[in-house]
Amino acid sequence: MARFLLIFVGILVGLFAIEMLKPVQEAVIQPFTGLLAALSTAIILPFDDTVIAQGRILRDASTGFAVSIEAGCNGVEAAIVLIAGVVAFPASVKHKLIAISAGFFFVQALNIVRIISLFYLGQWNYTVFEWFHLYLWPVLIMLDVLVVYAIYLQWLGKQHPGVESA
Amino acid sequence: MLMRRQFVLTLILMPITFGIWYAAGTLFAAPAVWLCDFLLSSAYPNIVEALGLQGVKVLARTQFGEDGGVIMAAAEAGNQIALEINTRLVSYSIAFYAALLMASNLKDAIYKFCIGLFWLWLIMAFGLASILGKDLLLVVGAPFLNAPGVPPADLIALTYQFNVLLMPTLAPVCLWFWQLRGSPLWEALANDIKRASARA
Numbered sequence: 523m524a525r526f527l528l529i530f531v532g533i534l535v536g537l538f539a540i541e542m543l544k545p546v547q548e549a550v551i552q553p554f555t556g557l558l559a560a561l562s563t564a565i566i567l568p569f570d571d572t573v574i575a576q577g578r579i580l581r582d583a584s585t586g587f588a589v590s591i592e593a594g595c596n597g598v599e600a601a602i603v604l605i606a607g608v609v610a611f612p613a614s615v616k617h618k619l620i621a622i623s624a625g626f627f628f629v630q631a632l633n634i635v636r637i638i639s640l641f642y643l644g645q646w647n648y649t650v651f652e653w654f655h656l657y658l659w660p661v662l663i664m665l666d667v668l669v670v671y672a673i674y675l676q677w678l679g680k681q682h683p684g685v686e687s688a
Numbered sequence: 689m690l691m692r693r694q695f696v697l698t699l700i701l702m703p704i705t706f707g708i709w710y711a712a713g714t715l716f717a718a719p720a721v722w723l724c725d726f727l728l729s730s731a732y733p734n735i736v737e738a739l740g741l742q743g744v745k746v747l748a749r750t751q752f753g754e755d756g757g758v759i760m761a762a763a764e765a766g767n768q769i770a771l772e773i774n775t776r777l778v779s780y781s782i783a784f785y786a787a788l789l790m791a792s793n794l795k796d797a798i799y800k801f802c803i804g805l806f807w808l809w810l811i812m813a814f815g816l817a818s819i820l821g822k823d824l825l826l827v828v829g830a831p832f833l834n835a836p837g838v839p840p841a842d843l844i845a846l847t848y849q850f851n852v853l854l855m856p857t858l859a860p861v862c863l864w865f866w867q868l869r870g871s872p873l874w875e876a877l878a879n880d881i882k883r884a885s886a887r888a
Binding site for chain 1: 695699702776777780783850854858861877879880881884
């Protein structure tokens with residue numbers, strides 16, 4: 523347990539520090555955030571053709587309302603928590619890579635739902651938008667990470683069905 | 689099965705716990721604000737004069753002032769820069785923690801909640817200090833960074849990321865997990881962990 527905690531916290535702090543480096547922000551985080559905005563727009567467009575993506579900004583051309591996807595809103599922090607948890611737990615490299623890839627996908631899938639929901643909530647009611655943006659969605663994203671991690675542990679256990687607990 | 693029940697119940701309980709948290713407002717934030725006030729005015733008396741709670745907002749009176757667009761010491765400027773911080777940015781961790789804990793139906797849940805609350809207030813105090821650090825960096829800038837004992841800008845940014853964007857959601861999960869020990873859900877999780885560890 524102590525070993526897990528040490529590795530978990532170490533990786534968490536390390537990845538957070540790396541994420542904040544200017545070259546990483548410019549080469550990875552900002553293009554990735556722009557991709558999230560473009561993906562969100564691509565999902566919305568068949569239903570609402572007034573939406574446009576401008577870099578990290580999602581804008582409604584008819585109302586002028588826009589949301590900017592900033593640090594803390596791109597799901598990278600949640601993904602870092604998941605990566606730290608997966609890497610800290612003893613498993614084969616193959617299993618870890620599968621878990622990180624699948625987990626990243628599920629976290630980002632929910633994050634896109636979050637971005638789209640916030641885009642429409644903001645146009646409807648700003649107070650509700652703030653509630654969801656600042657308090658509810660961060661919790662739901664962390665719950666998503668927890669669910670993914672719990673499924674990962676169960677899946678790892680099923681890879682070795684002969685072992686039972688005392 | 690138990691884990692699924694845990695997640696579903698957490699989602700069901702969240703509107704209740706968040707409703708109570710919203711209604712209680714100041715009550716859940718006050719101890720963290722007092723602690724933050726004590727820590728900052730003790731460690732950085734040359735930067736922070738005092739923190740005061742006004743509803744769910746904290747008003748931080750700094751030792752900086754402004755005259756003609758130039759930031760200087762408050763005594764020289766004849767005025768004082770005060771910054772407002774929304775305590776809810778960190779205190780929602782209590783609502784999340786309460787939902788997680790109540791969904792687990794643990795023995796001595798109230799006692800465990802009080803212990804968890806104590807830790808969350810401590811973490812929230814650091815969160816509030818991080819928000820203030822970030823705001824001072826943006827509003828005051830160089831005079832703040834040049835003050836004795838102030839960490840570099842990158843460290844302030846990292847601390848903000850960690851204490852404000854991550855800890856309000858990660859800390860409740862860690863506390864809840866720690867307090868699960870001995871419960872049926874813990875046994876189920878421990879079995880999964882043992883089986884998964886044996887695989888490695």
